[in-house]
Amino acid sequence: MGRHSQSSSLSTTLVELGALASKSLTNTTAEHGRRRAAGPAKTSISPAMYRAGGVAAALSLAVSGGAYAATQFGESDIAPLTESQARMQAIAASGEDTADGLVVGGDVAEVSSVTEEVTDKFERVEQESDSLAEGEEKVQTEGVNGVTRVVYRVTSVDGKEIAREVVSRAVVTERVDEVVLVGTGSTSDATADTGSGSATTTATASGDGTTAASAQSIAKSMMSSYGWDDSQFSCLVNLWNRESGWNYQAQNPSSGAYGIPQSLPGSKMSSVASDWATNPTTQITWGLGYISERYGSPCSAWAHSESTGWY
Template sequence: MGRHSQSSSLSTTLVELGALASKSLSSTSSAPSGRRRAEGPAKTSVGPVVYRAGGVAAALSLAVSGGAYAATQMGGQDVRPLSEEQVLLDAIGAQETGSAASAEGSASQEAGSEGLTVGGESVSVSTEVQETTEAHGTVEQQTDELPEGETKVATEGVDGVTRTTYQVTRSGEEEVSRETVSTVVVTPKVDEVVLVGTGTAATTTSSAGSATTTTASGDGTTAASAKSIAQSMMASHGWDDSQFSCLDSLWERESNWNYQAQNPSSGAYGIPQALPGSKMGSVAADWATNPTTQITWGLGYIAERYGSPCSAWAHSESVGWY
């Protein structure tokens, strides 16, 4: 029932009461004046009762002895009846106050229970942090700077670590939901790099300031060991490894890096194809059997005549000899 209906019903009731009161007052005022039956104020019983049903309607009734709604005397003073409008406003105000109090109580009850219990189970929301580790891998790289089959770790491997933050909702002891809040890489994963040798001779390189000395293993009687000896001598002439590729091509064409190679037509001999071979005796007397002696003489010849292996190779490419 809306407020309009409540007000209408109350107004009707008050109108009826007002009519009774008017009738009672008319009877009283028209009575003949005579001796009063008793001294003092008239004994009139007044009992106010307010009824509220479900916070929806309010009604007021006054019971006056003799069934009349009339003026009464209290403490020797006249108490005049409230007007119909005043009674209606008081009743409506009481109804609104009760409704507001009821709504406030309901809201308080709902607010107190929100987020605390669901179906009788306590609900909690917490934050959890987890770290996961990802193992690093291994990457192999081939190099001819190491003897075949030999390995060397070039880059140390590092395991990756990732930190994840979750928002977890639980009902009692049971996890209801898990939501990812953030993910942070604490330590990046780094794969281990391993060098795998494909060369045929072992070399050891040591650095002292800007000078670099390379010591070769092998006696030079094989092509691979002869190349290793030659490469170890490059730095003594101020040549870097880029010059070795030119030297390799040059002496591959001349002798296939064979310390016993001899040109049948010209008589050129050894790895550098000295002509005649006895020229290499300026280094050592064993020039015919010692690859190191031959290589030492050949590098000196290139440095003196062409300045570098790549210049000697360019000349050989142009005319067919150096």
């Protein structure tokens, strides 16, 4: 009983195929006997020959998917092995482990997915402007690096990468190129062209801007040149009340932001005029230009400040 339980499935297959071989050969002998009754009697096949036939049939199945056995013994009921079954038998016989990847010439090839974020660096774009004195520069749009997420299919053999294929790309952050205004005008032209009329005339008509009321009056007189109506003025008042209280000498002790619009650093306002530290009109002119370029209107800047605490 113990010996029988230890017999392999292959032994069982050999016995069954031996029986099939016996049946086929017996039928063949009988058919020949009917057609050639006058001939000499056929020699009977011994059990050893039956066993040999069974072994041959089993070997032919392993080699050629059962086609040989079906041909030799005339058994149309025996279905040949599929290509996949034959391949699995070959792998099982070799004892190779293919769980970690494809086996190619004895080496293990692994396919994996790798995700990388690629930086798309912004570029500097220069634009000439006669509103700035020749040689002066002003950043109109700050540059922002773009980020693209790329997924690769990587093939490695024995831990060494041999191939890489892009599967997909997705833009995480759009690239924004830096736009820099380069001055081409004379110093007098740049001072006069403030985007809101003559700064000297505005200051004379509205006061010198050294008080909150006079500074607000100067700002209000400039707003129409940006296309803003009076509904935007209250937002501007609220915004710069929060930033500086409309004090042209206000300085943030932590960040160093300076003036009515709290320019950081204050020297940015030199793009309007060199007296940025002492002239409220210069500060207001720069501040309105900053709001227009970055937010489009004072109310949009105020909404951002309400949301984040800064603008």
